[in-house]
Amino acid sequence: MTELAICGGRLLDPAVGVDAQKDLLIRDGRVAEIAGPGKLKRTNGAQVLDAAGLIVAPGLIDMHVHLREPGQAYKETIASGTAAAAAGGFTAVAAMPNTLPVNDSPETTRWMQAPERGANVRVFPVAAATRGSKGETINDYAALKAAGAVAVTDDGRPILKDGTMREALAAAARVGLSVIQHAEDTRITQIAAGTASMNLGPVSFKLGLRGMPAEAESSIVERDIRLVAELKDAHPHLHVAHTSTAAALAAVRQARRNGLRVTCEVTPHHFLLTEEHVGLYNTHAKMNPPLRSAADRDAMIEGILDGIVDAIATDHAPHAMHEKEIEFELAPNGITGLETALGLCLRWLHGEWKMPLGRVLSLLSAQPAALLGLKGRGTLAVGSFGDAVVFDPKAEWIYRATESKSKAKNTPFDGWTMQGKVRWTVSEGRVAYAG
Amino acid sequence: MVTPPAPVSPFPYNPGSLLSVMDLSVEGVSRLLTRATDLENEDPLLRDHILAKRRIALLFYESSTRTRTSFELAAKALGADTTLVSNLSSSIEKGESLKDTGLTLRALGAQAIVLRHNSSGAAWLLEESTRLPVVNAGDGMHEHPTQALLDLRTILAHLRPGIGGVGPETLAGVTVSIVGDILHSRVARSNMLLLPRLGARVLLCGPKELLPEQAARSSPGIEIERDFDAALNRSQAVIMLRIQAERLAGLQLDLDEYKASYQLTGQRLAQHAPQAVVLHPGPIIRGLEITAGVADGVQSAIEQVRNGVAIRMAVLEQALLATRQGGRA
Numbered sequence: 001m002t003e004l005a006i007c008g009g010r011l012l013d014p015a016v017g018v019d020a021q022k023d024l025l026i027r028d029g030r031v032a033e034i035a036g037p038g039k040l041k042r043t044n045g046a047q048v049l050d051a052a053g054l055i056v057a058p059g060l061i062d063m064h065v066h067l068r069e070p071g072q073a074y075k076e077t078i079a080s081g082t083a084a085a086a087a088g089g090f091t092a093v094a095a096m097p098n099t100l101p102v103n104d105s106p107e108t109t110r111w112m113q114a115p116e117r118g119a120n121v122r123v124f125p126v127a128a129a130t131r132g133s134k135g136e137t138i139n140d141y142a143a144l145k146a147a148g149a150v151a152v153t154d155d156g157r158p159i160l161k162d163g164t165m166r167e168a169l170a171a172a173a174r175v176g177l178s179v180i181q182h183a184e185d186t187r188i189t190q191i192a193a194g195t196a197s198m199n200l201g202p203v204s205f206k207l208g209l210r211g212m213p214a215e216a217e218s219s220i221v222e223r224d225i226r227l228v229a230e231l232k233d234a235h236p237h238l239h240v241a242h243t244s245t246a247a248a249l250a251a252v253r254q255a256r257r258n259g260l261r262v263t264c265e266v267t268p269h270h271f272l273l274t275e276e277h278v279g280l281y282n283t284h285a286k287m288n289p290p291l292r293s294a295a296d297r298d299a300m301i302e303g304i305l306d307g308i309v310d311a312i313a314t315d316h317a318p319h320a321m322h323e324k325e326i327e328f329e330l331a332p333n334g335i336t337g338l339e340t341a342l343g344l345c346l347r348w349l350h351g352e353w354k355m356p357l358g359r360v361l362s363l364l365s366a367q368p369a370a371l372l373g374l375k376g377r378g379t380l381a382v383g384s385f386g387d388a389v390v391f392d393p394k395a396e397w398i399y400r401a402t403e404s405k406s407k408a409k410n411t412p413f414d415g416w417t418m419q420g421k422v423r424w425t426v427s428e429g430r431v432a433y434a435g
Numbered sequence: 436m437v438t439p440p441a442p443v444s445p446f447p448y449n450p451g452s453l454l455s456v457m458d459l460s461v462e463g464v465s466r467l468l469t470r471a472t473d474l475e476n477e478d479p480l481l482r483d484h485i486l487a488k489r490r491i492a493l494l495f496y497e498s499s500t501r502t503r504t505s506f507e508l509a510a511k512a513l514g515a516d517t518t519l520v521s522n523l524s525s526s527i528e529k530g531e532s533l534k535d536t537g538l539t540l541r542a543l544g545a546q547a548i549v550l551r552h553n554s555s556g557a558a559w560l561l562e563e564s565t566r567l568p569v570v571n572a573g574d575g576m577h578e579h580p581t582q583a584l585l586d587l588r589t590i591l592a593h594l595r596p597g598i599g600g601v602g603p604e605t606l607a608g609v610t611v612s613i614v615g616d617i618l619h620s621r622v623a624r625s626n627m628l629l630l631p632r633l634g635a636r637v638l639l640c641g642p643k644e645l646l647p648e649q650a651a652r653s654s655p656g657i658e659i660e661r662d663f664d665a666a667l668n669r670s671q672a673v674i675m676l677r678i679q680a681e682r683l684a685g686l687q688l689d690l691d692e693y694k695a696s697y698q699l700t701g702q703r704l705a706q707h708a709p710q711a712v713v714l715h716p717g718p719i720i721r722g723l724e725i726t727a728g729v730a731d732g733v734q735s736a737i738e739q740v741r742n743g744v745a746i747r748m749a750v751l752e753q754a755l756l757a758t759r760q761g762g763r764a
Contacts, residue, residue, distance in 0.1 A: 194684030194685070201649055205647060205650055205652075208576035277442060280444055326533065326534070327552070327554035327560060328554070328556045329555065348439075352437050
C-alpha cells in the first residue's frame with residue numbers, strides 16, 4: 001500500500017464544485033479521502049506534500065499533443081514529451097496519430113501506452129480516422145477503442161471527402177468515440193508550388209508570404225456540422241481541433257444552438273497572439289492553423305469567456321532546432337505548449353481577463369476529460385485517479401525555453417512572464433514532477 | 436481589453452545590413468543617394484581604395500543578370516574582392532542549409548554577404564545566423580531594397596534633376612503608378628514602402644488575381660486604381676512589372692485579356708501620360724507587359740539599370756564601414 005497526502009492546501013475541484021481548505025489522501029493511485037486540515041486518517045508511512053499557501057487541483061489534461069513517437073524520436077519521445085507535460089501540471093495527454101507510421105492500428109495504439117515508453121504521465125492515443133490518414137478508408141474504431149484510443153482524427157490531414165467524413169462520424173458514434181477534425185481545406189491552402197505559410201491578410205501580403213484564408217478553416221467546420229446534422233439520429237460527436245477563426249467559432253455556436261454535439265478547443269497561442277507576432281519571419285510563430293487577425297484572436301477570448309469553447313489544448317508540436325532555423329516558408333508547422341499553458345491561462349484568462357480560477361482549471365481538466373470520456377479523471381473526488389497539480393497561484397516567473405523538459409525549444413513564449421508555478425504534479429499517486 | 440503586444444523587431448542585428456527599405460530613415464536614404472553620386476564621380480583610382488581587399492560574398496539562389504552584375508561591379512569598383520556562390524554550383528545543391536552556408540562563408544572570411552533568395556524573409560534568417568552585414572538583393576516575393584533605391588534615383592533624375600539629397604517632401608505632388616503583377620513582386624513592395632515616405636503618391640494597378648485589396652493597407656500613401664488609363668492620367672512616373680510566371684502557383688491568367696487591360700503601348704502612353712517617365716526593373720517581356728516601341732522609346736528609362744552600380748557602391752560601402760553610432764540612422 002502506498003499513500004500520498006497533500007496537506008494544508010486549498011482544494012479546487014471545479015468538477016464537483018469544491019473550493020475549500022482540504023487535505024487529500026491518495027492510496028494506491030486513487031483518491032481515498034478528503035478531510036479538513038489535519039484530519040486525514042493516514043498511515044505513518046505516507047509521503048506528505050506540504051501545500052500550505054498552494055492550490056491543489058485535478059491534474060491538467062491536454063487533449064491535443066504530438067509526442068512524435070513512433071518514428072520521430074529526434075523531435076520528441078513519449079518520455080520527454082510527458083516529462084514536459086508533468087512540468088506543466090498535466091497528468092494526461094491525448095497523443096495525435098500523425099506519427100511514423102501513422103497510428104491507425106491497435107498495435108501502434110498499444111505500443112504508445114506500453115510501460116517501455118517511459119511515460120511520466122498518462123498517454124491516451126487518438127487514433128487515425130482513416131487508413132494512413134489518407135482520407136479514404138475508415139479504420140476499425142471498435143478495435144482501436146479496445147486498444148485504448150480515446151477519439152479518432154486525421155489531424156494535420158483533414159478529411160476532405162464528404163462521404164468519408166460522414167462515414168467516420170457515423171462509425172465513431174457507433175462505438176462512442178468523437179471525431180476530431182483539423183479543419184483546413186487543403187485544396188485552398190496547399191496549392192502546387194505555393195503552400196501557404198501564414199494567415200492570409202495584410203501581414204502576409206507585406207511579408208510576401210502565401211496566406212491561408214479564414215474560410216479554409218470555417219468552410220470545413222461548416223461542412224462537418226452539416227454532416228453531423230444529417231446524421232443527427234446517430235448522435236455523432238464532432239470536435240473541432242485548435243479553432244482559430246471567428247467564423248469557425250460562430251459555426252460551432254450555431255450548431256450548439258441547434259442541439260448538435262459539436263465541441264471545440266482553442267490553444268493558448270490562438271487566444272493570445274495574432275499574425276503580427278510572426279514579426280520578421282519568426283518560425284516559432286509558424287503553426288497550422290496559423291496565427292490569425294486581431295479580430296479572430298478577440299473572438300477566441302470571447303468564446304472562452306462566454307463558455308462556447310469546451311477546452312484549452314496546446315497542440316504541443318515539438319520540432320528539432322535545425323528544422324525551425326530555415327526559411328519561413330519551408331519550416332515545419334508547430335510550437336511546443338505543455339509547459340506554458342497553465343502559466344499563460346492563469347496570467348491572461350484569470351489575471352487579465354478575470355475568468356474565475358475554477359472555470360480556467362475546468363477548461364484544462366474536467367472539460368477535456370468529459371470530451372474524451374476519461375472516467376475518473378479531471379476531478380479529485382473520492383475514488384477517482386490520484387492525478388493532481390499543486391501550484392502557487394501567486395508566483396510569477398519567466399519561462400525559459402532552454403530549461404524545457406521537452407526535447408524541443410520551439411516556442412514563441414520564451415522569456416514571457418507566467419503566473420502560477422507548478423510545485424508538484426502527481427500522477428496516480430506518484431510525484432511525477434517537483435518544481 | 437489588454438492583449439499581449441506584438442514583438443519589437445530585433446533586426447537588423449548588424450548596422451551595415453540593408454534588409455528592407457524600412458531599415459532606412461529618410462535621412463539614411465538621402466545619405467545613400469548623395470553618396471552614390473559622389474562615388475560615381477570619384478576618380479576610379481581613388482575609389483578603388485575605399486573597400487580595398489575587403490571580402491564580399493555574393494550568394495545567389497536565383498538566376499540574375501542585372502542585380503548580380505551590378506553588385507559585383509560595384510564591389511570591384513571600390514576595390515573589394517568578391518566571390519560568387521550560386522545554388523547550382525555549390526554545396527547548396529547537396530542540401531546545405533542557408534544558415535550553414537552563411538556560417539561557412541563567414542568562416543572563410545566573408546565580411547558581408549549579398550543575398551538573392553527565392554524565399555521571402557531569407558535575408559533575415561541569414562543575418563540572424565551570421566550577424567554579418569547582409570544586403571538583401573531580393574527575397575522571394577518580399578523586398579528588393581536596392582532596386583527601389585535605384586528606381587528612386589531614376590525618378591529623381593527625371594523629375595527633380597540636379598537634386599542632391601532628399602527629404603519627406605521631395606516627391607510631394609508626384610504620383611507613381613506600379614503596374615502589373617504586384618502580388619508576386621518584391622520590387623513593388625520595396626517601392627510602395629519607400630516612395631510615400633518621400634511624399635509621393637503610389638497607385639497600384641493590376642487585375643484582382645495579381646493585386647489583392649489588402650495591398651493598399653501596406654502603408655499610408657498607397658491606393659489601388661484598377662483602370663490603367665486612369666492611373667496613367669495621374670502619373671508622372673510608371674513602373675511596369677512583368678508577370679512572374681514562376682510564382683503563379685497554378686493561377687490561370689488570360690494573357691490576351693491582360694494585355695488589353697494592362698499592356699503599356701505607345702498609343703496608351705501618348706494618350707494618357709505623354710510626359711511620364713517609364714521604368715521597368717527587368718527582365719522585360721517585350722510584347723506582354725510592354726511593347727518594344729515603348730521599351731526603346733524616348734520616355735523609357737530602362738537604361739536605369741546603370742544607376743544600379745552607383746546605388747550598390749553606396750550600399751556596400753555602408754555595409755562594410757557602418758558603425759552602430761554613425762553610418763546609418
